[in-house]
Amino acid sequence: MTPDTTIRTMIPTAETLEAVRTHVAQWKEAGKSIALVPTMGALHEGHAALIRQAKKSADRVVVSIFVNPIQFGPQEDYQRYPRPFAQDVDYCTALGADCIFAPPTDVLYPDGNQPEQLSRVLPPERLTARWCGASRPGHFVGVATVVLKLLNIVQPHVALFGEKDAQQLAVIRQMVSDFNLPVRIEEVPTVRQPNGLALSSRNQYLNTPELQRLALWVPQLIEATRDQLSRTASIHEALENAKASVLNTHQDPQQLFQLEYLAVVEDTHWEPLETLRLPARIIVAARVGTTRLIDNQRLLASPP
Numbered sequence: 167m168t169p170d171t172t173i174r175t176m177i178p179t180a181e182t183l184e185a186v187r188t189h190v191a192q193w194k195e196a197g198k199s200i201a202l203v204p205t206m207g208a209l210h211e212g213h214a215a216l217i218r219q220a221k222k223s224a225d226r227v228v229v230s231i232f233v234n235p236i237q238f239g240p241q242e243d244y245q246r247y248p249r250p251f252a253q254d255v256d257y258c259t260a261l262g263a264d265c266i267f268a269p270p271t272d273v274l275y276p277d278g279n280q281p282e283q284l285s286r287v288l289p290p291e292r293l294t295a296r297w298c299g300a301s302r303p304g305h306f307v308g309v310a311t312v313v314l315k316l317l318n319i320v321q322p323h324v325a326l327f328g329e330k331d332a333q334q335l336a337v338i339r340q341m342v343s344d345f346n347l348p349v350r351i352e353e354v355p356t357v358r359q360p361n362g363l364a365l366s367s368r369n370q371y372l373n374t375p376e377l378q379r380l381a382l383w384v385p386q387l388i389e390a391t392r393d394q395l396s397r398t399a400s401i402h403e404a405l406e407n408a409k410a411s412v413l414n415t416h417q418d419p420q421q422l423f424q425l426e427y428l429a430v431v432e433d434t435h436w437e438p439l440e441t442l443r444l445p446a447r448i449i450v451a452a453r454v455g456t457t458r459l460i461d462n463q464r465l466l467a468s469p470p
């Protein structure tokens with residue numbers, strides 16, 4: 167591979183509300199449209215897809231990098247979440263983003279980040295009572311709250327989110343609609359490794375060949391469910407068959423793979439389905455070692 171000898175000027179990094187708003191105000195004054203790509207950093211090709219699409223959808227792209235404490239539960243990985251900031255700046259620069267908004271925690275939460283000290287967005291129970299909302303109490307309140315703050319700070323014309331976190335996206339769409347926020351939400355398809363594993367900053371925790379092998383059961387469960395849905399009208403049966411075909415206790419003697427949920431839901435409110443009605447979504451979450459992985463696939467047409 168030829169080394170990349172291009173000399174790039176690093177894009178500006180704003181740490182305060184005033185700094186990011188100054189950039190945005192200048193661009194808006196010049197008639198430019200603004201896209202926001204909210205992230206928690208440790209950027210990978212999935213984030214890159216969002217940034218590339220943002221460049222097509224608007225004249226200027228702001229990437230926010232903020233590991234949001236209020237969306238993590240007390241036993242979760244807030245402290246150990248990867249934060250390779252210098253690498254992220256290089257990556258955003260190479261992708262042609264225009265500004266990084268990376269506020270320190272107390273810039274976004276000056277009065278402390280204990281949830282009960284804050285005004286928070288409460289997404290509808292119907293959307294959050296199940297699936298990731300059930301296993302991560304308070305998670306979607308934290309996500310919706312920080313996204314509302316970022317949208318209010320940057321005031322973009324468009325904000326981009328990945329289909330990878332589809333329940334999160336449903337919560338954000340609902341918030342934007344319920345609060346009449348003047349922003350367009352764009353969805354970007356999930357970027358995967360060639361072996362099918364959806365890219366995630368948390369994949370870095372899969373640091374043994376054993377964990378990497380077991381992680382592939384996540385996309386395999388989705389494919390197996392899709393396949394089963396072409397054979398049986400009963401979703402219960404399809405899910406049981408899919409689990410039986412993928413989960414093999416002999417290949418996981420230490421029980422490193424713990425399935426949290428595998429389900430087929432209707433695509434608006436994420437209610438579970440008993441018989442297939444389109445559009446629907448196959449959703450899965452599992453713990454592989456200590457790493458929680460999620461994935462999903464939308465079903466628009468009946469599986470072949």
Ligand code: AMP
Pocket residue numbers: 204205206207211212213215216326327328329330331354355356357358364365366367
């Ligand atoms: P995160 O940094 O994990 O909070 O993700 C920031 C944004 O990137 C969210 O909108 C995610 O849905 C999106 N994203 C994360 N992984 C992927 C992926 N593999 N493909 C597409 N989008 C992704």
